[in-house]
Amino acid sequence: DIQMTQSPSSLSASVGDRVTITCRASQNIRTYLNWYQQKPGKAPKLLISATSRLQSGVPSTFSGGGSGAAFTLTISSLQPEDFATYYCQQSFNTPPTFGQGTKVEVK
Amino acid sequence: EVQLLESGGGLVQPGGSLRLSCAASGFTFSNYAMSWVRQAPGKGLEWVSAISDSGSSTYYADSVKGRFTISRDNSKNTLFLQMNSLRAEDTAVYYCAKLVLRAVTTQIMDYWGQGTLVTVSS
Numbered sequence: 427d428i429q430m431t432q433s434p435s436s437l438s439a440s441v442g443d444r445v446t447i448t449c450r451a452s453q454n455i456r457t458y459l460n461w462y463q464q465k466p467g468k469a470p471k472l473l474i475s476a477t478s479r480l481q482s483g484v485p486s487t488f489s490g491g492g493s494g495a496a497f498t499l500t501i502s503s504l505q506p507e508d509f510a511t512y513y514c515q516q517s518f519n520t521p522p523t524f525g526q527g528t529k530v531e532v533k
Numbered sequence: 534e535v536q537l538l539e540s541g542g543g544l545v546q547p548g549g550s551l552r553l554s555c556a557a558s559g560f561t562f563s564n565y566a567m568s569w570v571r572q573a574p575g576k577g578l579e580w581v582s583a584i585s586d587s588g589s590s591t592y593y594a595d596s597v598k599g600r601f602t603i604s605r606d607n608s609k610n611t612l613f614l615q616m617n618s619l620r621a622e623d624t625a626v627y628y629c630a631k632l633v634l635r636a637v638t639t640q641i642m643d644y645w646g647q648g649t650l651v652t653v654s655s
Contacts, residue, residue: 475641481643521592523580525577
């Protein structure tokens with residue numbers, strides 16, 4: 427199975443900050459990388475697919491980049507509703523695997 | 534509007550069985566593959582199983598292979614997960630998720646249900 431590793435595991439930030447989360451795969455997954463946002467007690471929500479494709483309705487403050495085995499999720503200006511846990515997931519092969527999550531907390 | 538509504542969770546003893554259901558609406562259910570993903574309390578996301586649009590192809594995580602069975606009834610727009618020989622480590626919220634393709638070739642999960650809690654304990 428492909429291992430996905432996110433860093434950091436948690437971070438503290440303020441509204442308006444620029445935040446970057448890194449996700450590394452244990453092998454080349456080309457651009458088969460997706461990002462999900464999960465708020466407490468809620469289901470995950472797909473934010474970005476195929477490394478950089480923003481889902482409909484997702485603010486343009488979110489962006490994704492990378493290829494091969496290293497990827498990033500960037501929030502250019504953190505908003506109050508963005509405090510949540512973020513997961514990367516590879517869709518290169520089955521089983522799909524997730525990173526351990528990055529919790530974005532209020533500073 | 535796409536909606537996925539899971540049901541069937543609850544408390545079960547180790548070794549017991551449960552059948553989860555996921556009722557789908559707002560899209561042509563028979564045109565898309567589906568998955569189950571679980572999340573143990575306070576933990577991350579773990580993929581469990583997937584099924585193609587027709588139900589002809591199924592896939593399982595090693596941790597559940599031989600114990601869980603995924604199926605679907607396209608006439609009733611419903612996805613199922615039959616869980617047998619349950620263990621304490623199966624305790625989790627179970628989510629159903631819609632995939633973006635008919636086949637389980639690349640598992641991008643674009644819509645998720647609200648989840649149903651399964652607790653395995655004596």
